[in-house]
Amino acid sequence: MSNEIKSIHEFELNLICDYFSNLKRQGPGSPEVTQKALSFIDNLTVESKIADIGCGTGGQTMVLAQNEPGQITGIDLFSRFIDLFNSNAKELNLQKRVKGMVGNMENLPFQTSELDLIWSEGAIYNIGFERGLREWRDFLKPGGYIAVSEASWFTEERPDEIEKFWQLEYPGIDTVPNRVLQMQKAGYIPVASFILPENCWTKHFFEPQVLVRESFLTKHAGNKMAEDFVANMKHEAKLYAKYKEYYGYVFFIGKKF
Numbered sequence: 001m002s003n004e005i006k007s008i009h010e011f012e013l014n015l016i017c018d019y020f021s022n023l024k025r026q027g028p029g030s031p032e033v034t035q036k037a038l039s040f041i042d043n044l045t046v047e048s049k050i051a052d053i054g055c056g057t058g059g060q061t062m063v064l065a066q067n068e069p070g071q072i073t074g075i076d077l078f079s080r081f082i083d084l085f086n087s088n089a090k091e092l093n094l095q096k097r098v099k100g101m102v103g104n105m106e107n108l109p110f111q112t113s114e115l116d117l118i119w120s121e122g123a124i125y126n127i128g129f130e131r132g133l134r135e136w137r138d139f140l141k142p143g144g145y146i147a148v149s150e151a152s153w154f155t156e157e158r159p160d161e162i163e164k165f166w167q168l169e170y171p172g173i174d175t176v177p178n179r180v181l182q183m184q185k186a187g188y189i190p191v192a193s194f195i196l197p198e199n200c201w202t203k204h205f206f207e208p209q210v211l212v213r214e215s216f217l218t219k220h221a222g223n224k225m226a227e228d229f230v231a232n233m234k235h236e237a238k239l240y241a242k243y244k245e246y247y248g249y250v251f252f253i254g255k256k257f
């Protein structure tokens with residue numbers, strides 16, 4: 001058996017989807033952080049239209065819905081996530097205001113200037129930070145807000161091991177001041193940026209995975225790719241523990257200028 005760690009891009013999407021569909025979150029974050037990011041956004045009413053892009057099964061979307069009054073559309077590429085999203089909304093009796101739709105962030109189903117707020121936690125890397133900010137801006141009303149969380153470097157220089165890991169996983173990763181400048185250049189006023197606390201990775205992302213791994217491995221017994229995927233996720237948690245001073249998730253909040 002090889003112990004070589006693969007890049008996440010080498011795994012089948014179905015397998016990744018299966019692993020993460022058993023989890024509340026598909027990326028680092030927490031209800032407290034979603035609420036904190038929301039605290040920088042004003043003027044939302046029952047009429048407000050909000051999109052949560054790359055919503056996954058909707059962990060953060062339900063927190064949004066419980067803390068602001070508008071209509072939310074969650075968009076994700078995977079129908080399995082969207083089915084879970086819609087049943088989560090129903091369970092919380094939010095189905096009138098919160099609707100999940102299968103869609104692609106590269107081709108969003110919104111009208112020009114339709115949205116008051118675009119939300120996206122741990123997902124904009126799929127299109128790229130600058131491209132996402134630029135293309136999605138068109139769907140926002142003047143004065144509308146965007147709030148995205150994104151893996152970011154905290155320092156100018158990093159140890160080789162972690163630099164190489166991120167060059168494979170997401171070569172577009174950048175530093176916080178560069179991201180803020182990119183946000184300004186894409187036509188937003190940078191309203192706030194803050195680093196997500198460690199528990200968004202540990203308590204809310206890595207620890208829940210320990211519980212689902214066993215049933216995932218039982219279900220996919222004998223599947224080498226499933227075993228490698230679990231090894232990959234464990235490796236990611238180890239690297240985080242070792243190099244957390246150098247990188248993490250950052251929330252960036254901007255207002256359309």
Ligand code: SAH
Pocket residue numbers: 024025026027028029053054055056057058059060075076077078081103104105106120121122123126
């Ligand atoms: N916001 C969630 C999920 C983050 S994981 C959370 O924080 O828990 C990233 C999500 O982006 C996944 O659900 C994935 O299916 C979705 N995704 C990836 N590429 C996409 C695309 N092109 N369009 C829409 N969603 C996409």
